[in-house]
Amino acid sequence: MRVTGDYEMVKVVGGGDSDIFETPQRKISNFVFWNQTRVFILILSLTCMTLTQINSQIFTFTVICMDDLIVEQQTSNLTEPHWIEGTTEKSILFSATAIGALVALIPSVPILNSLGVRLTLSFCGLCSTLGTFFTPLAVTYSFYLVVFCRVLQGIGISVILTVLGVIPSYWSPKTEYSTYLAILSCAWQFSNVIFMPISGILCDSSFGWRSIYYVFGVATGFFYFVFFMFYTDIPGIHKNVSEKELGQIVEGKPEHTVREAVPYWKICTDRCVLSAWVSFLGGNLGFITLLLYGPTYLREVLQFDVRSTGYINALPYALCAIYKFGAGKISDRVTFASDKAIYTFWLFSSIIGLGIGYIIMAWTSDRNVAFVAFAFAVVTSGLIIMACVKCLAMRCQQHCHFAVSAISFLSYCVQFISPLGVGILCPDNTPDQWSRLFIIITLIMIITNAPFPWLTTQQAANYTKRKDPKAFEKC
Known part of the structure; x- marks a missing residue:
């Protein structure tokens, strides 16, 4: 799609010239955010994604300060232990968000194709x-109601990774793509920076x-309402986007946006x-384990108190956000290295950093050294998602939403499996049990990442080429 003269031209895939239709030129508001509407869109999208990520993680922190439920159970003279004391029940609740995310993710690609980011993400919100x-009301009544609430929170995060690849493609200028992607991907880091200290204080x-x-x-309900009212799937129809800013956004990009059938088999092979x-x-296995079990590791293994756990768990994520922003800005300005060299460096620096942090945590018995290693692993892990999303975006082009939704699926599989693995390998939360877990994860990261530089390429695949390059000459 493009805006030219007095008309906005739109092409519907699958038909002939009769499928081209015209709509009157959009009305531009007197207030255009100083030609920076894309920045407001970035902040609003990041806020919503951060809040949904926070909601999916709240239980991972509050589980360490729910002792009042045990006391209430005992004062009620009930002989059965409360479900919060059970390792199996807690593992189910840790995994329930992944179940919700997986169930909602399966239809997400066709839904995003038909409804767009605005409606799909608003429903998830x-x-x-x-x-x-x-959730607090559900805790009072039934364990299964809590599981249901966790599933709803999982549905909330189901498309976050997918829209992470879509929003920058539409809203960021080509010269700002890496920065836009880096900032949006900070939702995982900001979620910990914001909710960990607040949760520590409130708990x-x-x-x-x-x-x-x-x-x-x-907070989530309020910001998603603002998102629903303000966001548009395409900058060219947003009333607060000036002609000057629209020109900056579309410069260097294909003039037309065409919806094509996704070549699922070709992408998957x-x-x-x-x-x-x-x-x-x-x-992601390395990152998710720290994300889900960071509070548990700091509290149960390193013996930090609840309030301290909230603060010190947030610090590495704050540093990671700064690290990612710097990496994005530098990447947009680097001219002496190829895109493949850049995203390969991102990935390997993250994997090596995670591995070093895990090995030190596995072998040290000093609490302060273990925390420094934990922080180092969190900070360096931040570029994994940036590397993989950028690689897939360059390779799959207009079909990147499917390729990125697949890594969403993998991420939620990890979130489902990781609690089960931790429950089996670390049932008593002893240092020896956690050391064994850290070594296993390090080996998995090395094996899965070794082929990356040899098999990836920055060249767009043949299946991304337009089937009929002359279809839009009339536009």
Whole structure:
């Protein structure tokens, strides 16, 4: 699609010239955010993605300060232990978000194709809001209601990785793509920076752990309402995007946006895509384990108190966000290295950093050294998703939403399997058990990432070429 003269030209795939239709030129608002509407879109999208990620992680922190449930069970003279004391029940709740995400992710590609990012992400935000706000009430009544709320939170995060690859493609200028991608991918880091300290304070206060769910549930509902009202799937139809800014966004990009049938089989058999998927699977295992079990490791193994756990777990993620932003800005300005060299460096620096952190945590018995290694692993892990998404975006072009949705699927598989593995390997949370887990994860990361530089390429695949390059000459 493009805007020319007095008309906005749109082409519907699958038909002839009669499928080209005209709509009156969009009305541009008097306020255009100083020709920086794309920046406001970036901030709004990042805020919504961060909040849904926070909601999916809240339980991983509040589980360490839910002792009041055990006390209430005992004062009620019930002989059965509360479900919060059971390792199996907690593992189910840790995995429930992944189940919700996997179920919702399966139809996400056709839904995104038909409804777009705005409606799809807004619906996911609604699910995340409801699942978060009603969790305290669910805890009062039934374990299975809590599982249901966790599933709703999982639906909330189901398309985050997918839209991470789509939003920059539409809204960022070509010269700002890496920076835009880096900032949006900070949702995982910002979620910890924001909710860990707040959760530590509220858990340790008279408001208790339930207040955490209410605070973030309300915040999520508010910002997703703003997103629904303000976001558009295409910059060319947004009333606050000036002609000057629209020109900056579309410069160097194809003039027309065409919806084509996704070549699923060709993508799934592309060795470049397969290599990126496998690399992400191993790297994400290292990252997700720290993300889900960071509070548990700091509290149970390193013996930090609840409030300290909230603060010190947030610090590495803050540093990681800064690291990612710097990497994105530098990458947009580097001219002496190829795109493949850049994203390969991103991936390997992350995997090596994660591996070093895991090995030190596995072998040291000093709490301070272990925390420094933990922080180092978190900070360096931030470029894994950037490397894989950029590789897939360059290879799959207009079909990147499917390729990225596949790594979403892999991510949620990891989130489902990781708690089960931790439950089996670390049932008592002893240092020896965690050391064994860290070594196993390090080996998996090395094996899955070794083929990446040999099998990936920055060249667009043949299946991305337009079937009929003359189809839009009339536009």
